[in-house]
Amino acid sequence: MTVATQNKQSSGRGMRFVGGVANYLDERTSLSGAVKFLGRKIFPDHWSFMLGEIALYSFVVILLSGTFLTFFYEPSMVEVHYNGSYAPLKGIQMSVAYSSTLDLTFDVRGGLLMRQVHHWAALLFVASIGLHMLRVFFTGAFRKPREINWVIGFGLFILAMAEGFTGYSLPDDLLSGNGLRIIDGMVKSIPGIGAWISYLLFGGEFPGDNIIPRLYVLHIMLLPALVIALLAVHLVLLIVNKHTQFAGPGRTNENVVGAPILPVFAAKAGGFFFLVFGVIMAIASLVTINPIWTYGPYDPSPVSAGTQPDWYIGFADGMLRLIPSGWEYVAGGDTWSWNILTPIIVLMVFIIIVAIYPFIEAWITGDKREHHIADRPRNNPTRTAIGAAGVTFYGVLWAAAASDLFATHFRLTIEGVIRTLQIFLIVGPIIAFWATKKIALALQRKDREMVLHGYESSRIVRLPGGEYQEIHYPLDEYEQWRLVSYEEYAPAQVRPNKRGKITVGTRMRASLSRFYFEDRIAPVTTKELESVHHGHH
């Protein structure tokens, strides 16, 4: 295969470029097939489809900056006296982990910048994963055939939090030590085996001198390996499943409309990588993060006011803060600390529901079709409302982690803040569900109205009879297509199975299905459209 023939075969500059690349590689590696296949992969254009990319690129930044940090950081809990250049810690006893982090900060050129790049990128990594998951959820992009990729993505989210927490603990400073102590407390609250597990994790009584090297191994070896492995599967499945797209003229469930990877998408994505890198660098060079030098070395006795975990663990901290006191009792030789066990159970249930939501929804709808058209959130009001309730629940927990800062900065009593958030944790999701569903249905009604009767032109005319009327203009075809193309579900009927019996499962599914689809606005049909247009003309 030569470049010339390639040029003749393909039309357009983009295809020529693809051909050139394929040719070069093919002569050396016979990879042309793969490159052509991947290079012609189509990605639809929508800003919300780039959120996962932010996560991917910040992960690359994390890998690069983290590698730099490993050159200087020493994961050891051996006690030393600090003798570096930060005056307010001179001569203070601390672990090698903490002192090497201080050296990295104050005595290694670029060390502080790299630490800040690593930490800011980590916060951004988890935040962008969260936003990416919300996008996938609210557009229904987790439906068949993408349920597995949802679960893998969810696994990445959990791994990212674990990476974050282990990394946050490594400097062995006062703040992260307090965080570890809370984890230790949670582990110890497990009846029967808690104390054993805690001793196993910490290699003896907390804090011991094993935990930092152990967390280090997890942080730089096991967890990153798992993240990279799952990330690879996630991306392969993304290619296998193809990308979803929003409805539009020419966009069907069978095609993908957009730019091919080579060259347009690759150029855009490459540029976007540098933009993400740039934003992280700009922030890291201007804004302090985790000033461990003010926190001081870890010592189990002091706990600072305003001790919080990084944002992604905040929801768990908030749950602990919101649990009323006095829920523990002694039974069977064990203390049952329900004030800690309840948060663990509630958070587990919440997280598991998030992980398996695609399967729950698939079971309720009984829908076994493939879906490649992303839903507009309003077109599935119940799912959107469930999502809003979940976001509210998470948001209240998140806010609760900052209860003390609400009290000081808004001049409130901390008891009042906690009580209000406790009520909100239960009432908030219900209000959010109700309000979101109403809003989604109202938006659907508005869409329907616009498709059938056009949009308001704000031109008011007086008819010969004296009547005033506002002129409505019909939508253009593109807009109309967007508004009418969505799927309608109806509540499932309770039907007896083959043996003529109605099982509990069937009943449950029917009532859930009613809950999902009882209130619905049907999309405008072609017939309706035609009859309306005939009426007008």
Next chain:
Amino acid sequence: MSRSENRRGRRHPLASVALLVVGLFVSGGAYAAFTGAATAEESTVTAVEVTDGKALFAANCASCHGLNAEGTKAGPSLIGVGALAVEFQVGTGRMPMSGSGPQAEKKPVQFTQPEIDAMAAWVATLAPGPTVPTEASLQGGDPANGAELFRINCAMCHNVAGAGGALTEGKYAPNLHNIDPVHIYAAMVTGPQNMPVFSDMNITADEKRDIIAYLKYLDENPSVGGLDLGALGPVSEGLFVWIFALGGLVAITIWLTAKSN
């Protein structure tokens, strides 16, 4: 409230004479006492100051603390609190309180330094109490030791970076940025509002100096990492990353995918 106003009206014709006699007696006695003891502490308390202080106290403080500082239902007795407590409470604007609330709040100082000194001098005559140290005696501490003491004794309420923190029922530990060394010292010695007293048995005078040195170090050395976001830790960092980092990048994605018009 100005001093001339305080002086107006309702005063016995012989009051000035009586005060003068008392004043002479006190200053004479004090002179005798100090020349005898020859302490290192400077004492510039004069009889005039004491009488001024009493008058200022009667006009501005007595409605809550009682005419003789014996205390009422509205305010505690000040007998034995010493000059240092007056210096702290009035010198930071906490007293006189602008209204009852969970705790007296820092606000613009209501008196001039001579007026504060006068009230402090009068309160100090009621009973022995902590005295105001000299500026020089609060300087030259070891910030490293101070930082460690601060973490152990102060950070649980005031936050490791001295950013302050919440207490119960709307009370709070204030932030400790740019506080006059005398007031830091006074807070430790007199234990104002909800703060415990840290006596010299607990934290020695030298250690108090170290703590002051650490807080001054924080004031004088801005965060090496850049903006400190209020030194509030992960909460402000989290808000920042969501709003500015992720917010900015979402704006960039919208820009990248925008259709050209």
